[in-house]
Amino acid sequence: MPTTTIAVNQDVLAAKKQRAKEQRQLFTTQGTFVINLVSSPGAGKTSLLQATARYWQNRFRVGVLVGDLATDRDAGRLRPYVPVEQLTTGGACHLELSLVQQGLSRLPQQQYDFLFIENIGNLVCPASHDLGEHVRVVVLSTTEGDDKPGKYPKMFRTSQAMVISKSDLLPYVPFSVEAAIQDARLIQPDLVTILTSSTRDEGLQDWCQFLEDARKEMLASRDADAAEQLTASEKSVA
Amino acid sequence: MHEESLIRSLLRQVEELAQQHHARAVDEIEVEVGPLSGVEPLLLQDAFERLKDEFSWPRAELSVLQVGLDVLCQSCQSESQLKDFRFVCHQCGSTSLKIIRGDAFRLLNVSMQVDDSFNGKPQATATQHSTDACGLPLNEQTSHP
Ligand SMILES: Nc1nc2c(ncn2[C@@H]2O[C@H](COP(=O)(O)OP(=O)(O)OP(=O)(O)O)[C@@H](O)[C@H]2O)c(=O)[nH]1
Numbered sequence A: 001m002p003t004t005t006i007a008v009n010q011d012v013l014a015a016k017k018q019r020a021k022e023q024r025q026l027f028t029t030q031g032t033f034v035i036n037l038v039s040s041p042g043a044g045k046t047s048l049l050q051a052t053a054r055y056w057q058n059r060f061r062v063g064v065l066v067g068d069l070a071t072d073r074d075a076g077r078l079r080p081y082v083p084v085e086q087l088t089t090g091g092a093c094h095l096e097l098s099l100v101q102q103g104l105s106r107l108p109q110q111q112y113d114f115l116f117i118e119n120i121g122n123l124v125c126p127a128s129h130d131l132g133e134h135v136r137v138v139v140l141s142t143t144e145g146d147d148k149p150g151k152y153p154k155m156f157r158t159s160q161a162m163v164i165s166k167s168d169l170l171p172y173v174p175f176s177v178e179a180a181i182q183d184a185r186l187i188q189p190d191l192v193t194i195l196t197s198s199t200r201d202e203g204l205q206d207w208c209q210f211l212e213d214a215r216k217e218m219l220a221s222r223d224a225d226a227a228e229q230l231t232a233s234e235k236s237v238a
Numbered sequence B: 001m002h003e004e005s006l007i008r009s010l011l012r013q014v015e016e017l018a019q020q021h022h023a024r025a026v027d028e029i030e031v032e033v034g035p036l037s038g039v040e041p042l043l044l045q046d047a048f049e050r051l052k053d054e055f056s057w058p059r060a061e062l063s064v065l066q067v068g069l070d071v072l073c074q075s076c077q078s079e080s081q082l083k084d085f086r087f088v089c090h091q092c093g094s095t096s097l098k099i100i101r102g103d104a105f106r107l108l109n110v111s112m113q114v115d116d117s118f119n120g121k122p123q124a125t126a127t128q129h130s131t132d133a134c135g136l137p138l139n140e141q142t143s144h145p
């Protein structure tokens, strides 16, 4: 029987990436700015979201999808502040778009200005999975060591911002903020960096300003695209 | 580790391809990984060994091609291979580099045995697989607008 070799030469995740891109376009159309929060376990993602909700005090409509291997604990911590849905992965080490879409259908159906997706605590696997977010933010806590960016290059390369969390602990741990930033920017030169403490509500103004600006930018480019399309269609009519 | 979910995606694609080509057997699946693919070659092989019995052609072999991290400088247009994860152009020192290879998990080739009567040609209705079938940029894992 003849043997034949079929050349495919395609990204195995191409179809999933395409679906994520479509989901991102949908979020943009709806005016929802989506943040994928990633970190190692316990870096302070849930605490940052609690502090963010406290800081904004209902100025924005915020929703949260939170990934958890087995429990409902993080969702329980966030429920007093914002609409939240739990995504239980049943042991899987990362979130995928299909889980996010299921969670979206369970969230109260209303307009959201910001949607946060708290990923599973893991600096490896979530790096490969686009969830349709506008920005990926990696949270690095001061207790983890300032050498971590270089050890998890894909996660830092694919993130647009880094939150250095637990700044209140800096006096007690050998962690250089400058060294961490320098290390991360070797991999991702455009990385935005923000220093926060959720227990002392420090750095939240910088963090929230970054989010608000990024959302405004998304809305402006969406409206510019729409205007351009309108002009193009007017021209084709003329 | 997410290697199992990647292998499942891979095997699903190979099944589809084999069906389109009326394959009688799949012999070899060749994939490419690089330093920023987010895939560990050994774990990938392990996951493949664990899952291949669920596959229609459990005798197929997985061959993993490891490539380096190739970048294109956006300032001077020169191509180079990074030896570590320092994103600095070797020619001009610019940090504005685009990854052109080594950051994805790619299916390269599938070797299969086909029935003579079909001559290895896919069904007329089958979707053709080609590079960039989705019109996606195949480099850089996440392309944010
Ligand atoms: N000192 C200090 N502790 C913090 C800060 N933020 C979080 N923590 C503590 O760090 C621990 C983990 O915080 P979480 O917010 O649960 O972290 P997480 O990233 O959501 O954890 P997982 O979802 O389990 O990966 C908790 O005991 C928090 O109280 C901070 O800014 N300063």
Ligand SMILES: [Mg+2]
Pocket: A045, A046, A047, A074, A118
């Ligand atoms: Mg949490």
Ligand SMILES: [Zn+2]
Pocket: B073, B074, B075, B076, B077, B078, B089, B090, B091, B092, B093, B094
């Ligand atoms: Zn250059």
